[in-house]
Amino acid sequence: MNKILEELQRISKLLLGSERLSHVESCVNFAVQLARIHGIDEDRVVLAAFAHDIFRDVKPTVLLTMATVYRMRITELEKLNPILLHGKVAAEYIKRRFALHDRDILDAIAYHTSGKDHFSDIGKIVFLSDSLEENRIYDNVDWLREMSKEDLNEALFLTAGNKIQYAIRRGLFILPETVKMWNWLVKLRREDYKWN
Ligand SMILES: [Fe+2]
Ligand SMILES: [Fe+2]
Structure with missing residues (x-):
């Protein structure tokens, strides 16, 4: 695990700008806090948080080439906006x-x-840390941070809702996976006491 982190650190310094590096560092810190609070394996959370944006600053054409070389399925939306591939390409690389x-x-x-x-707890933590780490500033972010320490599912529901509303207000695409997560969380919530 340490060897992987060392190499990721080297790659990050080569490929990422200083703002992105600061985002990743802050993301790892927030993810560690959430892992400790919720009793999730810290090493696996750190690795995922550390790796999530390693290819975020490479050129769109490079991401498309990597995805093609890796024989990944590229969706219509990803073709239109290859930056969307940065997470999937990073996972395939790792x-x-x-x-x-x-x-x-x-x-x-x-x-x-x-x-x-059906996101795993590690997935929930990385998704939340990406949106809620300390460099992020927007309405409600403090409240969402607190919520993520209390209840991962509820925080995921609220943060996903926030992202969807943001996309609608600005006329942006909503990714099909986001809609699937949203519907899954609504279902979970209905099964839970909150909506009974
Ligand atoms: Fe990212
Ligand atoms: Fe990120």
């Missing part, structure tokens, strides 16, 4: 480079922007 087959870690990296249904 899997191949380190022979790492931990599905929860790989999915947490691949789906950190969109989210996904």
